[in-house]
Amino acid sequence: MSLYTARVLVFFFCLFDWSLAASTPNVVFVLADDYxxxxxxxxxxxxxxxxxxxxxxxxxxxxxxxxxPICSPTRSQLMSGRYQIHTGLQHSIIWPEQPNGLPLNSPTLADKMKEAGYSTHMVGKWHLGFYKKEYLPWKRGFDTYFGYLTGSEDYFKHIRKTSFTHKAYLDLHNEQGPVKNESGHYSAHLFTQKAIDVVNSHNKKKVKEVNV
Structure with missing residues (x-):
């Protein structure tokens, strides 16, 4: 199996309620890519x-x-609630060199959950654009992010090769920037631990006033 295959558990995000209302649940969503x-x-x-x-x-x-059947169109639908013909992402995936992304005028699911008083976290694969900082996941409604921005990665070195020149570059990021100290840490184990850390570090006492 290629180290660049996308058929793995690659997308995870937590949506934690900041209010104390028992009727509002915490949400954990897991997406298995190309399943x-x-x-x-x-x-x-x-x-x-x-x-x-x-x-x-x-x-x-x-x-x-x-x-x-492929990554970016499906992810765009999930994150925006809009069919991909309305976001321009119906043709194919977003390639590493391609200046494209989920349109900024499409609020994401994370944006809407934050409006409802949730804190939002994502671990795994983004693949919805990164050619400008405005398209990065921590600019699209997520409080924190850990993962890779393109469509696939090397599971141990966390690198990606460009489509045409096949030049390798690091593709592992959080909201602070590139993550350079995880080489050799297998992605499935790394992402699992990061997801567990997000859940365990959630401040259950944190309250946010929400205007509805």
């Missing part, structure tokens, strides 16, 4: 997914639900 019908155990796959099977068994299975 096929036969890539999960309970569909008869050779790939064993006992944890996902257990979650599905105790939850709701959307067995007749469809998304776009």
């Amino acid at each position: 096929g019908y036969n890539d999960i155990g309970y569909h008869g796959s050779e790939i064993q997914t006992p944890t996902l099977d257990k979650l599905a068994q105790s939850g709701v299975k959307l067995e007749n639900y469809y998304v776009q």
